[in-house]
Amino acid sequence: MLKRLWSKKGDTGAQALLPDQLENIPEHIAIIMDGNGRWAKQKGLPRIAGHHSGMKTVKRITIAANDLGVKYLTLYAFSTENWKRPKEEVEFLMKLPQQFLELEIGELMENNVQVRMMGEVEQLPSYTRKAVEEAMSKTANNTGLVLNFALNYGGRLELIKAVKAVAEQVENGQLQVDHINEELFSNYMQSRDLPDPDLLIRTSGEIRLSNFMLWQLAYSEFYFTDVFWPEFSEEHFMAAIQEYQRRARRFGGV
Template sequence: MTVLASNLKSAGSDLVPRHVAIIMDGNGRWARARGKPRTAGHRAGVDAVRRTVQAAAEIGIEYLTLYGFSTENWKRPEGEVSDLMGLLRLFIKRELAALDKNGVQIKIIGDRDRFAPDIRELLNNAEKRTATNSSLKLTIALSYGARSELVDAVRQIARRIASGELSVTDVSEDLIEQNLATAGMPDPDLLIRTSGEQRISNFLLWQSAYTEFVFDDVLWPDFERQHLERAIENFAGRERRFGAVL
């Protein structure tokens, strides 16, 4: 029996990370190992998203952030990108009602201007429809890159300095955080990357300064509740000092 199964049923437990971020990696390798096209891996990955959202809510995680599509992913073959856009449309249309019913609040971060108008409308409607929900705050990073996010934050602050609204001495960590796409959210306590790769690939660079990392060999389509629980068990056994000596 896992630690979570026996001891972490309460959402208020200090051992449950408040915010979990996941880099969902391995769809292509999952498909290749089965002799299937990459699109099959992406479709199987959607099922893993559904399972993970449900498990996170049941475990008592408050914030779940999923890296769905990076700014670099636009460089993939046109056919693959087109299929991913189709899956995004399908996911929102099929899952929104259930997510809303279960109290999941949806937030999208990233450059949504690069998406087709109908996708932008779907994303906007998903955010509006679920804005008052509070059982789980689900953030999906789409067309997202942390360096671009930081550039945007600097530009916003620079414009306010140029207009005289702010001075250079007003620039602080808090001010930068207020201008990030994740403003108002706690930093991730735990970041999980699947597929065995050990890098964070331009994901939440500022926010992950003191995040605990777990790299799991499981490919994303095979990610189950047990893998999430195992990562949280790992997290619960660590001593977080945030640069201090305890």
């Protein structure tokens, strides 16, 4: 699999890694895909052109992650705050999941990729919701990479809803306060079936979380790059992984 992805990359990418480094691939990588609009502006194109090019990057990085043995890839596709953007741009963004999944569902199936989603699904347009739900249903039995889209997702809203759910159970006598701990609370997160991300990547030079997975990223390694998402290549992805491999994760210990 690695040979197929990197066969034309010379000494870069997976071929530049030693066998022991290939064993230290992050299990779960989360990406804030940023910079589509600025990339388009630099090229004198409308913002929606940047989002369309960014969709192609999603495919490239999904294939790269799958080939490298990453088990979970979470992509921040649309935040609860993104509704504030111009109507035309929002409408285009809502159509992208449909376009991407219709075009790529065959290859996702071929590569044993399972599609998931976290976010406020009820607020999505019916065509967006239908496309994601159909992809999730078709790929439900796949056992390879889990491609998890954070769509209409907000970290603070997720935490508030989790707190409300816990409080309701305590109020109803279904849960004792003394039983509340990190492990239990994690079960109220939308990512309850996924391990916390080992590595967070954010493109475009911005250095902030933007309300993304605030609970889950507590001990993740962060990697920021100035590269805009449409230009984020397999080599950039590998550079982020190699940086991750150079770090010592102590989780508060020595």
